[in-house]
Amino acid sequence: MPLGMKNNIASINAINHLAKAQKEMSGSLERLASGQRINSGADSPEGLIFSEALRAQIAGVQQALQNSEFSLSLVQTAEGALAEVNNLLIEMRQLATTAANEGATDFGALITLQFQIHNAIEGVDRVSQFTRFGNKNLLDGSQGATGMGGNEELVFLKASAKTIASPLSGYEVDIDELPQRASLIEDLDDEDASGLQITLEEEDGAIIRVRNPEGASAAGFANRLQKAVFSANMNLDIRYDADDEELTIEHREYGFIKGFTITSNKEGVLVDDAYESVLFLGRDIEGTIDDEPAEGDGVILTGAYNNRKTSGLSVAFLGDSTGNAGSVTVA
Known part of the structure; x- marks a missing residue:
């Protein structure tokens, strides 16, 4: 019996028209839902390009307005x-x-008036000292000081109203002690890492506890520790050298107040005694500016308050050697 194929042309045309109508309706609903005429490149490629350019300009203008309000x-x-x-x-x-x-004024009244003037002068000093916007002093004269480090390792940060302008050669900066980051570098093999549990606390920060299962490797412990540090948003770096079987825990910032505490459940593993907290601290930079004493805070040197020339002058040292670090010019 011969086979034949029958086509219902009317039905096929109806289906095509229905699909087209559904597509157009879907596009209309998308525009209604978003409130935008152009939602994709298919709506209007050229229009989408202009639309995105205008959106970028609008975002820039809005940020400029916010900056103006901030400045105001x-x-x-x-x-x-x-x-x-x-x-x-x-x-x-x-x-x-x-x-x-x-x-009409006797001596006692003059003394009283002098005290009042003295108090008013102190009031002016207080206003100039404590008028701030955020962390920026506005009236203490520090915004009028500019400076520049003599090389890429020496960075000028700020100067105070008491800082005296330097000669053309600048103020010489000498480094006596380099800053250090708090760090722990200890041997850790698979045997010691098996069943190891530590408590790690960042100075004035988060506390985490990490346990390595029995039989787990040292590399696995370092990986668990790294994930825990990342999850707790701790300011620490974790590194493990598989060839030397060496674990390093290091603070990302320099300075004496940037440290961490660690406790281990195994004697002689990472620390000497089991369950005894050991504190690791960094070190602040030490040095002088133009032979005047300076206070260190991490990598920052700031001229002491009572200095004759460099009071309040702050520089950052990014080098790795002691001795003369160059000069800083202040105007």
Whole structure:
């Protein structure tokens, strides 16, 4: 019996028209839902390009407006402080005018007026010292100081109102002790790592406990420790050298206050005694600026407050050797 194929052309046309209508309806619903005429390149390739360019410009303008508002707030803060200084200056002028009337003012009144003027002067000093926007001092004179390190290892950070401008040759910076990061470097083989459990606490930070199962390798322990440190957002680096079987735990920042504490459940593994917390600390930089004492904080040297020339002058040293680090110019 011969076979034949029958086609229902009307049905096929109806299905095609229905599919087209559904596609158009889907596009219309997408536009209605998003509120945008162009949702993809298929809607209008050229229009999408212009749309994205305009969106980028709009984002830039919005950020510029936010920056302007931020700057306006800063200026308003400074304006309020200057208004208070102006009031204090007017008060001092009135007191001085009163004191000038010697005919009607006795010695006791003059002493009282002098105390009032002294208090007003202290008020001006307080306003200039403590007027800040965020962490930025506005009226202490530090924003008027500029500087530059003499090389790529010496970076000028800031100067205070008490910092005196340097000669053209700059202020010489000498490094006596290099900064260090808190670190632990100990041997760790598979036998010691099996069943090892430690407690690791970052100074003023998170605390984690990591346990290595019995029979697990030292590399596996280092991997578990690294994941735990990452999850706790600790400021520590974990490294393991499989060839030398050596584990390193190191703080990412320099300085005496940047440290960590570790406790082990095995005697002689990472620390000497089991279940005894051992503190590892870094070291601050030590040095002088123009032969005047400087206080170290990590990699930052700041001229001591009572220094004659370099009071409040801060520089960062990024080198790796002691001795003369170069010069810093302040204007």
